[in-house]
Amino acid sequence: MTEHPPDAEMMNRALREAARGLGRTSPNPPVGCVLVRNGEVVGRGAHLRAGEPHAEVFALREAGVRAWGATAYVTLEPCSHFGRTPPCADALVAAGVARVVIAALDPDPRVRGQGAQRLSQAGIAVTLGMGEPEALRQQAGFRSLVTRGRPWVTYKYAMTLDGKVAALDPDGRGEANGAVTGAEARARVMAWRNETDAIAVGRGTVQTDDPRLTTRGLEGGRDPRPVVFDRHGRTTPAARVMRPGTVLVTAPDTRVPRHEAAGVEVVRADTLPEALTKLGQLKVGTLLLEGGPTLASALLEAGLVDEVRALVAPKLLGAGLSPLTAPVRPMPLAQALHDVTFEPLGPDLLITGLLHKIPRLDARGA
Helix, strand or coil: CCCCHHHHHHHHHHHHHHHCCCCCCCCCCCCEEEEEECCEEEEEEECCCCCCCCHHHHHHHHHHHHHCCCEEEECCCCCCCCCCCCCHHHHHHHHCCCEEEECCCCCCCCCCCHHHHHHHHCCCEEEECCCHHHHHHHCHHHHHHHHHCCCEEEEEEEEECCCCCEECCCCCCCCCCCCCCCHHHHHHHHHHHHCCCEEEEEHHHHHHHCCCCCCCCCCCCCCCEEEEECCCCCCCCCCCCCCCCCEEEECCCCCCHHHHHCCCEEEECCCHHHHHHHHHHCCCCEEEECCCHHHHHHHHHCCCCCEEEEEEECCCCCCEECCCCCCCCCHHHCCCCEEEEEEEECCEEEEEEECCCCCCCCCCCC
């Protein structure tokens, strides 16, 4: 498909609209819409919360009669079914939109290709795939819930140039004694927390660092839902992360009445895949893994980590903790990332990449 610069520019605007809903729409996807008529943006909209109007509705409201003959740029295929809100495809048809540019088709079986088909049958020109890679990134959590029934898991960690995530204290307990990265990298982490549904750590991290797992210092930030993996429920209820709404993941036979009395929601599961499925049932679409080496290695070995975000500081530490405790394996068995990007953040370097492809699906379900 040949990309036309005006279309790319307008879809980028729609993607920026969609970004306003990141971390706030689950189990729905973040979606943005921009209406353009005669080269002028006449309407903008974003889906901001589940149950509220979709992006197309807000854009059409702003545009009013100017929507007639306009081009709509939408980051996700307009819905074609009645859910909490009426079909957006019908709303675009009724408004007299002449053309719709769609970044990605909807993997939901109730929609998958039918929204685009409804528009085409009404005589509206439909263009597919503009800005799809960026849209898929934004919708990774939604797509994971729909196709796999579990969250999209992103493993984030910060390490020194020689691969250490924390220094060893004089007693050898492995306690962290200061930030690995600089202010720019730490600010980016707060932005990630603001855009994710939940944030996960293990018992060891809670015991060592007693974190709050909030978006501290981020103006207008929204705290993700804390998730603590603790198979035997030994985390103290007095920990700062143990507050109403926090999820404690334990073994099926673990009893934690004091945690439950404090408003902590307990998820009991035999295996990590089962635990993630149950988090999906709690409408957790994106899970930011900030746990220590033990939890990260367990999820990685189970094939449950989808994305990696590594912050590398230009420091040499020597003795310290490594980000993983996975079994020793030969280099040919190393797990390779794809779609890798590099970004400087102050003195540090951010390396991101995917271990799994984001569920895409075309109109045939492929």
